[in-house]
Amino acid sequence: MDLPPITQSFVSHFGEMGARWGVNRTVGQIYAVLFLSPDPLCADDLVDRLGVSRSNVSMSLRELQAWRLVRTVRFPDDRRDFFETPDDLWKIVRTLAEERKKREIDPTASRLRELMMEAPQSDHDRHAQKRIGETLELIELLTRWYDDINKLETDRLLMLLALGAKVTSALDLKDRLLGSAARKTLTEPAPEHDSEGDPK
Amino acid sequence: MDLPPITQSFVSHFGEMGARWGVNRTVGQIYAVLFLSPDPLCADDLVDRLGVSRSNVSMSLRELQAWRLVRTVRFPDDRRDFFETPDDLWKIVRTLAEERKKREIDPTASRLRELMMEAPQSDHDRHAQKRIGETLELIELLTRWYDDINKLETDRLLMLLALGAKVTSALDLKDRLLGSAARKTLTEPAPEHDSEGDPK
DNA sequence: CCCTTGTTTCAGAAATTTCTGAAATATATG
DNA sequence: CATATATTTCAGAAATTTCTGAAACAAGGG
Numbered sequence: 369m370d371l372p373p374i375t376q377s378f379v380s381h382f383g384e385m386g387a388r389w390g391v392n393r394t395v396g397q398i399y400a401v402l403f404l405s406p407d408p409l410c411a412d413d414l415v416d417r418l419g420v421s422r423s424n425v426s427m428s429l430r431e432l433q434a435w436r437l438v439r440t441v442r443f444p445d446d447r448r449d450f451f452e453t454p455d456d457l458w459k460i461v462r463t464l465a466e467e468r469k470k471r472e473i474d475p476t477a478s479r480l481r482e483l484m485m486e487a488p489q490s491d492h493d494r495h496a497q498k499r500i501g502e503t504l505e506l507i508e509l510l511t512r513w514y515d516d517i518n519k520l521e522t523d524r525l526l527m528l529l530a531l532g533a534k535v536t537s538a539l540d541l542k543d544r545l546l547g548s549a550a551r552k553t554l555t556e557p558a559p560e561h562d563s564e565g566d567p568k
Numbered sequence: 569m570d571l572p573p574i575t576q577s578f579v580s581h582f583g584e585m586g587a588r589w590g591v592n593r594t595v596g597q598i599y600a601v602l603f604l605s606p607d608p609l610c611a612d613d614l615v616d617r618l619g620v621s622r623s624n625v626s627m628s629l630r631e632l633q634a635w636r637l638v639r640t641v642r643f644p645d646d647r648r649d650f651f652e653t654p655d656d657l658w659k660i661v662r663t664l665a666e667e668r669k670k671r672e673i674d675p676t677a678s679r680l681r682e683l684m685m686e687a688p689q690s691d692h693d694r695h696a697q698k699r700i701g702e703t704l705e706l707i708e709l710l711t712r713w714y715d716d717i718n719k720l721e722t723d724r725l726l727m728l729l730a731l732g733a734k735v736t737s738a739l740d741l742k743d744r745l746l747g748s749a750a751r752k753t754l755t756e757p758a759p760e761h762d763s764e765g766d767p768k
Numbered sequence: 769c770c771c772t773t774g775t776t777t778c779a780g781a782a783a784t785t786t787c788t789g790a791a792a793t794a795t796a797t798g
Numbered sequence: 799c800a801t802a803t804a805t806t807t808c809a810g811a812a813a814t815t816t817c818t819g820a821a822a823c824a825a826g827g828g
Contacts, residue, residue, distance in 0.1 A: 372690055372692045372693050373693065374683055374686055374693045374697060374700075377679075377683060378700060385672070388671055388672050392785080393786085394787080404699055406695050420787075420788090422789090422805090423787075423805095423807080423808090424788070426805065426806060427786095427807090430806085447796065447803060448803085448805090472588050472589060476581065476585060483578060486577075489573060489574075492606075493572050493573065495604070495606050496575045496578065510661075513730075516732030517733055519733060528736065529709055529713040530713075532712065532716030532717060533719060533720055535728065536720065536724050538738075592816060611774085621817065622819090623777080623819075623820095624816080624818070626776060626777090627776085627817085647773065648774065648775090649774085649775080
């Protein structure tokens with residue numbers, strides 16, 4: 369490995385964290401190198417900098433492209449592919465959210481939907497289905513919210529994030545200004561999830 | 569494996585998905601069984617139902633406890649530990665979010681903070697540090713938002729989720745009612761990211 | 769104490785994932 | 799079409815993770 373000190377340390381960290389993020393060490397490291405590089409790099413640059421095999425680099429880049437976290441760039445009079453990360457951090461955040469949802473949530477949601485179609489054979493099945501149904505509703509609520517929020521342009525998103533929980537007081541204020549009739553039309557009756565959870 | 573059909577299918581799915589969620593097959597399956605079980609189960613119940621070794625169950629339960637996704641229950645006149653999942657789904661969602669943040673975000677944030685303290689040795693380092701700083705700011709913005717939202721009681725949270733992107737129009741409305749001066753102080757200018765890759 | 773019942777630990781076996789080098793493929797150029 | 803350059807594939811090697819059975823540990827009676 370041959371990298372300036374700060375980059376080096378950043379790259380190692382991404383290598384270690386890779387596992388927790390659902391990618392392997394090399395994939396994490398390659399992403400880190402590209403992320404910090406001022407200009408696009410070709411596969412052999414990555415081989416040199418990380419000291420891993422050419423084929424490993426090739427497969428890892430492939431995976432990063434599947435995640436839409438790197439893209440290729442071509443230069444005139446050069447037959448090699450070069451790779452770079454989008455430099456808009458917000459775009460990266462959105463891509464990560466989309467891809468993780470696709471891999472971690474969507475398959476489960478559709479499997480649960482299938483299970484809700486099955487005819488229960490026993491009391492046990494009936495209980496399971498009830499629980500599965502509640503779970504599915506919650507997932508659908510969360511993903512609808514996500515889809516909705518994800519449509520906002522970045523500056524509006526930024527505004528909401530900066531507001532944080534204060535939105536609720538802002539909404540309360542609005543209610544007071546308008547009378548609460550208007551809000552009722554915007555909020556839907558809350559789905560119920562009850563249980564003998566702990567008193568907080 | 570000896571489970572009624574719907575539970576069976578749910579459990580297999582959680583086993584397969586386990587890997588994507590950062591746990592292994594057995595951990596995923598055990599969680600799934602406990603989640604669907606109407607009453608708490610002891611370790612040997614899990615051995616029977618999943619056909620894995622006793623020690624595997626023991627280690628997997630330990631991991632699920634580290635995640636705070638299962639808790640133990642004792643019954644009078646029985647020396648065995650029994651295990652169950654919280655049945656309030658919102659509590660589960662919150663726990664998942666907290667634990668994943670702790671494992672996936674926090675270590676990176678603190679490493680990036682360390683890297684920002686280093687004295688840059690070269691232009692390359694300076695560029696890397698700039699990029700790292702932007703990343704850290706974004707992470708901090710997101711985690712502040714998360715901490716803030718996470719404080720809300722579940723019914724308020726539910727209200728926000730149901731509103732989705734409509735909050736922004738609600739806020740716009742509030743602005744119109746109040747005059748826009750108030751909001752300006754809450755939004756920040758969007759971070760700029762420019763770059764031009766040039767051929768080597 | 770010494771059973772009995774239940775849980776945890778841990779070294780090594782088994783399974784899976786990652787990585788490599790060599791061969792195959794693709795594509796531009798003379 | 800032959801050559802040079804670049805990339806991808808893939809079978810097996812290497813590394814890592816998961817899982818097991820046996821042994822150690824813990825705790826409640828008798």
